[in-house]
Amino acid sequence: MTTTSTQPTFAPQTEWDAEPRRTTRSTFAGLTTNDDVDLTPVPGxxxxxxxxxxxRVRIGTAQYDEGPTGVTVIEVEGGARTAIDDRGGAVGITGRYPFNHxxxxxxxxxHGTAAASGVTDALLERGGRRTGFGDLAVVSGAVIYDFAVRDNAITPDNALGRAAFDRAREGVVEVGRVGAGVGGSCGKMRPTATEWAGQGAAFRQVGDLKILALxxxxxxxxxxxxxxxxxxGNVQEDGTRRHPSIDGAAAFADGGVPGADGIQRGNTTLSVVVTNARLEEIDLRQLATQIHSSMHRGIQPFHTALDGDTLFLLTTDEVDLPAYDPRQGLGPSVxxxxxxxxxxxxDAVIESVR
Structure with a gap:
């Protein structure tokens, strides 16, 4: 199945698998680690x-099915200026570079931050093992906490990062429970309310301007x-789903006392946007903030103290935005x-849970 997203799809979803995708819960103790098994990276x-x-943009995934846990690599040939917008109380990030390959x-x-070192090593190999200052390839990375829905401690490592990089392809990206999203879940008002989520992506072109979201x-x-x-997410015993605000209102009505089996900890949504729009530094940062803030519409609640939400915005600086007069309204503005x-x-958020 192939899905393209070159046109806006602003209507509610009518064709998707609505059956509950319930998760299990880890014991969090005495678990199998990478040293206990012979791990082989697989594409997923x-x-x-x-x-x-x-x-210039290539995306690759690899995973350890023994987890399951995985890696997704987004490469921009030649590198790209980068703005990072990270929020919440549990951000897991490495690099933080303003320019990334x-x-x-x-x-x-x-533990999954080790995968980024694998990508760096793979870039070193491809670049002829040159270590001059101008030859160094730069990689930033971020991680999700996916231990709550699996009873092991298998983690992405250098080898898995390399494998995802080596499998990167132009023009296509997999969505669903794959790559870094293979262990993703959502709607964790209670552990029993949690459902599998995953990796989503969407692409749109407006004139010469391009937007790729993952x-x-x-x-x-x-x-x-x-x-x-x-x-x-927030699936009920009968298989229906409930808006989390209803649970919140009920908790406050009960005097603010949480249920005995409260919100599941350990969460983060990671996002990458690649565009070819040429942007000033201040506009690049503001655009990252604007897109990340907009994701509240698709995920409720979002940016909580229990999340480590992080968005990377990269630009290849190829196409100028049209000139406009701000006195005429928004116009073709940033x-x-x-x-x-x-x-x-x-669209990408929706694709992650279809």
Whole structure:
């Protein structure tokens, strides 16, 4: 199955697998680690593929099925200026460079940051093992906490990062439970309310301007459709889904006392946006903030103290935005471009849980 997202899809979803995708819960103790098993990186198999027309951009995934846990690498040939918008109380990030040749997203929480070193090593090999200052390739990365839904401590490592980089392809990215999203889950009002999420992507071109959005959803919040209904997460015993605000209102009505089996900890949604729009530094940073803020519409709640949400915005600086007169309204402004990019990201969020 191949999905393209070159046109806006702002209507509620009508064709998707609505059956509950319930998760199990880890014991969190005495678990199998990488040293206990013979691990082999595998490509993984997503639910579908999203195609994109973006030269210089390659995306690859690899995973350890023994987890399951995985890695997703987004490479921009020649590198790209980068803005990073990270929020919440549990951010797990490495690098933080303002210019990157690749972004590495991984499971395994803090242990998964090792995957980014594998991507760096792979770039060193491809570059002829040159270590002059101008030859060094730069990689930033971020991780999700995916231990809560599996009873082992298998983590992404250097080898898995290399494997994801080596499998990177132009023009196509897998979506579903694959790569860094293979262990993603959402809607964790209670452990029993949690559902599997995953990796989503979307692409849109407006004139010569291109927007590629990728997200790995592992949120405490539930994923929302455009009509306000819950697509995935906070699933009830009868298989229906409930908006998390209802649970919150009930908790406050009970005097603010949480249930005996409260919100599941350990969450983070990781996102990457690549564009070819040439942007000033201040506009690059503001655009990252605007897109990341817009994701509240698709994930409720978002940016909580229990999340480590992080968005990387990269630009290849190839196409100028049209000139406009701000006295005539938004026009073809950075804000208008951000509104378009925000809808593309919402498409990616929805793709993560189909």
């Amino acid at each position: 198999k997503g639910r579908a593929e999203v195609t994109f027309d973006f030269p 690749a972004i590495c997203l991984a499971g395994g929480s803090v 997200t790995v959803v592992n949120a405490v919040g539930a994923v929302m459709d455009r009509d306000g209904s819950v697509l995935r 804000a208008s471009f951000g509104a378009i990019a925000s809808e593309v990201m919402w």
